[in-house]
Amino acid sequence: MVQREESAKAAAFRAEVRAWLEANLPKGWGTPEYVPLPRGSREAHEFGKEWTKKCYDAGYTGFGYPKEYGGTERPREEIQIIREEFGRTGQPPGPSSLGLLIAAPTLMAAGQEWQKKRFIPKILSGEESWCEGFSEPDAGSDLANIQTTGVRDGDEWVVNGQKVWSSASAFADYGMLVMKTDPDAPRHRNLTYFFFDCKSPGFSRRPLKQMSFDAEFGEMFFDNLRVPHENMLGELNRGWYVAMATLAAERGGGATAGSGGGMMAAAGGARGRMALYGVSSIIELARETKRYGKAVWDDPVFRQKIAQIAIEVEAASASGQRMMARRRKGQLIDEMVSITKNWNAEMRQRRGDMVMEIIGAYSQLIRDSKYAVNDGTWVYDMLRSRGATIEMGTSEINRNIIAERVLGLPR
Amino acid sequence: MVMDYSFSEEQEMLRTMARDFLAKECPKTYVREMMEHDEKGYSPEVWKKMADVGWLGLVFPEEYGGTGMGFRDLMILGDEMGRAMLPGPFVSTVLLVGMPILMAGTEEQKKEYLPKIANGDMIGTLAVLEQDGDLWPGSIKTTASRRGDEYIIRGKKLFVPDAKAADVMLCAARTKRAEEGSEDGITLFLANAKDHAVWPTELKTMDMTRKQYEVDLNNVAVPAANIVGELHQGWPVIKKVALQAAAFLTAEMAGGMDWVLETTVEYLKTRIAFGRPLGSFQALKHRIADVCSDCEMGRSLMEWAALCMNSDSTDVPVAVSMAKAFCADAYLRATNAGVQLHGGLGFTWDHDMHLYFKRARANNTAFGDSNYHRELVAQYLNAEVL
Secondary structure, eight states, X not given: OOOOOOOHHHHHHHHHHHXXXXXXXXXXXXXXXXXXXXXXXXXXXXXXXXXXXXHHHTTSSOTTSOGGGTOXXXXXXXXXXXXXXXXXXXXXXXXXXXXXXXXXXXXXXXXXXXXXXXXXXXXXXXXXXXXXXXXXXXXXXXXXXXXXXXXXXXXXXXXXXXXXXXXXXXXOSEEEEEEXXXXXXXXXSSEEEEEEETTSTTEEEEEEOOTTSSOSEEEEEEEXXXXXXXXXXXXXXXXXXXXXXXXXXXXXXXHHHTTTOOOSSSSSXXXXXXXXXXXXXXXXXXXXXXXXXXXXXXXXXXXXXXXXXXXXXXXXXXXXXXXXXXXXXXXXXXXXXXXXXXXXXXXXXXXXXXXXXXXXXXXXXXXXXXXXGGGGHHHHHHHHHHHHTTTTSXXXXXXXXXXXXXXXXXX | OOOOOOOOHHHHHHHHHHHHHHHHHOOHHHHHHXXXXXXXXXXXXHHHHHHHTTOTTTTSOGGGTSOOOOHHHHHHHHHHHHHHTXXXXXIIIIIIIIHHHXXXXXXXXXXXXXXXXXXXXXXXXXXXXXXXXXXXXXXXXXXXXXETTEEEEEEEEEEEETTTTOSEEEEEEEOSOOOTTOSTTEEEEEEETTOTTEEEEEOOOSOTTSOEEEEEEEEEEEEGGGEESXXXXXXXXXXXXXXXXXXXXXXXXXHHHHHHHHHHHHHHHHOEETTEEGGGSHHHHHHHHHHHHHHHHHHXXXXXXXXXXXXXXXXXXXXXXXXXXXXXXXXXXXXHHHHHHTHHHHTSTTSTHHHHHHHHHHHHHTTSOHHHHHHHHHHHHHHHOO
């Protein structure tokens, strides 16, 4: 949003990335002519895989991972430019996969060497998709109450139970799974983290429709699913701690996605122009929209609100860069990512609400409706953002984390 | 562009030194002594020590008696001063008189005044605001008319900080007729604040750590040589000064917010109610978690503004306005939570929280409040989004 001064070398690289995007983004991208594939559909998923591969092959993704696991190495400044440029144009959503957000960071943190070598490269390239199986009907924020059980049988574990609200489960090739492996051990010390092949017998899944009209998550059922012992991630009965690390990675990704930044490994947050680069779109919308015969942008009340959102976006971006500087010096408390996560999720809701105020009666019209503003994308984002304060740890859980882990208050 | 938010070793040292200095020289007993019992609101001994450690001339070039450091360094001091609630005329003297002389003064003026400020031998202040209390050219009704080699200044200024402590007063006056609100025709004069025609009367203000005055200018004679900048062209200088001062205040506010957060967290950890530490209650955890977020975001915008100021980036206006708008509101929220979470103690005069609450109020209105800066942000965005 805000243009900053930079060196000739950086400017040249920026031009290169920009030209690549112009040449490779789908036809009509960023204009009303572009009709996105239906969210949650198989075609959208396949298209996302191809797009991710294209970006990876061009060297615009895969940061933060060592070369032997398929990672892309680049100077920090180039990575930032790539993120900014991808954030500026927005980009089509990737496949519905939690590979980059959760699986790869978890494999890095807890995986065995063969697991890292086998799975991380195909996550980075988008070829294989992953989903997560954490939440259950009776284990949401109280994740430790997981009831899905695994019983060891030779080199395998026999799994029975159910997961729910599992993101990206519909088309995943692999699933991550946290289950109870010791019925007698105390809370937090009775869970183990595994991954499994979604083609295995005994596994079935069902999409779950969200209030946003689409189905990005689903239910997963395990009926004597057999998972090889070698698929264990981390130690036996220490799955809670692996999951906590995973969730921190997830929040880190979610934290940067809304701010024009982008995940460490992905080029952008893959949430499209509206979510990533909302402010200029909102200003354009406010200029074009008339309420009571007057352009919204000329209304001082709306100007104040739009400027405030711009300030909050910029604050998140500055905070992200400051966190990077502190991390380099070992001065960052990891749980501070909860601040960023809540900030972006709650800002996204405020932004969505404000846009509804701008478009007034038209805020009722959703996708495919004749008069829907921007084919209902704004309305979709307003609805979808209700999930942002629930997924990856609710805002309330994150406030507890801030209070307890960042500020040191007693439990 | 990627900005490096890390601090150099020298900057870390400056911060540590400032914190130690202020812990020693500016405990709350000192703050309260100055605010309640000292007419000028500062101690000349502490002022002299600040000069000795090089703070008063920190950003002035060496040829004018300064140490030639950057604006980010100055903001590190502001950060620590805000945390310590330093009373006295630092902003008035350094930001509101030193900086405009450095920016727009003649070589003679720089040589004469900047070393005096750096040495701690001269206190200054800026008299701009008048009856409507707003920072805009239409507010200026005070006039200056030419008489031989002098100008005669007539009018009434309000919200003039540290006027009784000041030796010199930089004063904005109309020097020619113009349409209301026109920037043209306003001139800055460096007046002798001790002149018998300068009458300061203290305003009873909520934030007592920074004294403010009503100042009657009853035909104050100022030599034409004391014009700072060009005749009729004072307003652009005032705008730049206000921008720098606003940037400095964001640092003060970020430092103050950190004090509020740390003090409140400590209280929540130690105060027992219903047999448990207060901080174990979720309602209170969530409130303080929000203060923590505000501190993080406010500080980040402040640091962005500091980096922009330091490199004289074209982003300075937008960065400062964003930081000022955000920090001004966030400081109010933080101090409001600070009072609330301390309960009865927080509402008590003897607890220091209200000092920060009141400073937050004062800093919010100073150099453009949050609504003013948000409108500026909207204007910058308008120019950027084509």
